Amino acid sequence: MRFASIVGARPQFVKVALVSKILRQQHEELIIHTGQHYDYALSTQFFNELAIPEPDYYLGCGSASHAVQTARMLIALEEVLTKERIDWVIVYGDTNSTLAAALVAAKLHIPIAHIEAGLRSFNRAMPEEINRIVTDHLASRLFCPTETARQQANREGLFQGVEFVGDVMYDMLLQMQSKLDDRINLLLPELHIASQKYVLTTVHRAVNTDDSTATNAIAQALNKIEMPVIFPMHPRTRACLQSYNIQLKKHIQVIEPVGYLDMLALQRAAYRIITDSGGIQKEAFLQGVPCVTLRDETEWMETVQLGWNVLVGTQWQRILEALARPAPQPARQNPFGQGDAAIRIVQSWQR
Numbered sequence: 457m458r459f460a461s462i463v464g465a466r467p468q469f470v471k472v473a474l475v476s477k478i479l480r481q482q483h484e485e486l487i488i489h490t491g492q493h494y495d496y497a498l499s500t501q502f503f504n505e506l507a508i509p510e511p512d513y514y515l516g517c518g519s520a521s522h523a524v525q526t527a528r529m530l531i532a533l534e535e536v537l538t539k540e541r542i543d544w545v546i547v548y549g550d551t552n553s554t555l556a557a558a559l560v561a562a563k564l565h566i567p568i569a570h571i572e573a574g575l576r577s578f579n580r581a582m583p584e585e586i587n588r589i590v591t592d593h594l595a596s597r598l599f600c601p602t603e604t605a606r607q608q609a610n611r612e613g614l615f616q617g618v619e620f621v622g623d624v625m626y627d628m629l630l631q632m633q634s635k636l637d638d639r640i641n642l643l644l645p646e647l648h649i650a651s652q653k654y655v656l657t658t659v660h661r662a663v664n665t666d667d668s669t670a671t672n673a674i675a676q677a678l679n680k681i682e683m684p685v686i687f688p689m690h691p692r693t694r695a696c697l698q699s700y701n702i703q704l705k706k707h708i709q710v711i712e713p714v715g716y717l718d719m720l721a722l723q724r725a726a727y728r729i730i731t732d733s734g735g736i737q738k739e740a741f742l743q744g745v746p747c748v749t750l751r752d753e754t755e756w757m758e759t760v761q762l763g764w765n766v767l768v769g770t771q772w773q774r775i776l777e778a779l780a781r782p783a784p785q786p787a788r789q790n791p792f793g794q795g796d797a798a799i800r801i802v803q804s805w806q807r
C-alpha cells in the first residue's frame with residue numbers, strides 16, 4: 457500500500473521517525489512536511505538526529521494566524537494528494553498540520569489513520585482541542601495511546617477502527633534508553649549543572665505566551681526558584697518575553713530548543729520539570745521525574761491520577777508549592793502501553 461504521512465511540528469517528527477521505519481519495511485510511504493515548524497532547532501535538527509527520510513514534499517506553509525496557516529496547508533496538501541496515488545493518510549496528534557491534512561484527505565476520500573487519537577482536554581479554547589476533535593471524527597482508524605483515550609472516542613460515538621495500541625512516544629523513549637546515561641554525562645558539565653540539582657522548564661502554549669499576565673506569573677515563579685533552571689526556549693516564547701520586557705534572573709539558563717535525545721537526557725537528570733507541553737508531562741512520568749504543569753487541564757490525566765503531575769495553571773504561588781512537594785511513590789502501572797505501539801499500528805494493515 458502507499459501511505460502519506462503528513463507532519464509539520466516538532467513532536468510529530470519524533471513520532472514519524474519510528475512509525476515510518478516500521479511502515480517502510482512493508483509499504484511505500486511519502487513524508488509530507490507542511491513547514492509549520494521551519495527553524496533548524498524545531499525541524500531539521502530532528503530529521504538529522506532521528507535519521508528521518510527527507511520529506512518527499514516540503515510545503516513551506518510557515519507561521520501565520522490559524523486561518524491563514526491552515527488555509528495554506530489545505531491548498532498545498534490538496535495539490536499533492538490529488539497528484540499522488542495514496543491509499544492512506546497518516547496524521548499525528550493535534551496541530552494545525554493534523555487538522556489540515558485530515559480535512560483534505562477526507563474531502564478527497566482518502567482514509568485517514570490518526571495516531572494519538574481520543575485525547576481530550578475538554579477545553580475548546582485550545583486550538584489543539586478543536587484539531588483533535590475534528591480529526592478523530594474524520595478518521596477511519598483511531599490509534600489511541602491510552603485506554604482513557606479509547607473510552608473517550610467510544611463516548612463520542614466512535615467505535616469502528618478505534619484501538620488502544622499504546623503511545624509511540626513511549627516506544628521511542630525505550631529505544632533511546634541505552635544512549636541516555638552517556639548523553640547526561642556529556643551534557644550536564646557543558647551546562648554547568650549537576651544531576652538532580654536543577655529544574656527543567658519549557659513553555660510554548662499560546663495560552664501562556666500570548667497573555668502577558670500569564671507569562672509574567674510564570675517568569676515570577678521561575679525567578680524565585682532557588683536552584684539552577686534550564687530553559688530550552690521556543691522562539692515564540694523568546695519573542696513574547698522580549699515584547700513584554702520580562703527579565704529572567706541569572707540562575708535561569710536560557711538555551712536554544714534542544715534535540716530529542718538532549719531533551720530526554722535533561723528530563724532524566726532533572727530534580728523537577730515545569731512545563732506546558734503535553735509530551736513532556738508524559739515523558740516526565742515515564743522517566744520518574746515529578747512534573748508541574750502550567751495548565752488547568754491535561755490530556756494525560758493518568759499522570760495526575762498516579763501522583764506524578766500537578767496542574768497549577770499560572771499562579772506563581774501554586775507553581776512554587778507544587779515544586780516543593782515530595783516525590784510521589786513509584787507508579788505501579790504504565791498507562792502508555794507495552795512499548796510496541798508503532799508495531800501494532802503497522803500490523804493493523806495486515807489483518
Ligand code: UD1
Nearest residue numbers: 465466467492493494495498519520551552583584691692
Ligand atoms: C504547535 C502546535 C502545538 C504543539 C507545538 C509543538 C498548533 C495550533 N500548535 O505550536 O500543539 O504543541 O507545535 O512544538 O498547531 N515559530 C518560529 N519558528 C518555527 C515555528 C514557529 O519562530 O519554526 C514561531 C512563530 O512566531 C509562530 C509561533 O512560533 O507564529 C507559533 O507557531 P505555531 O505554528 O502556532 O506552532 P507552535 O506554537 O510551535
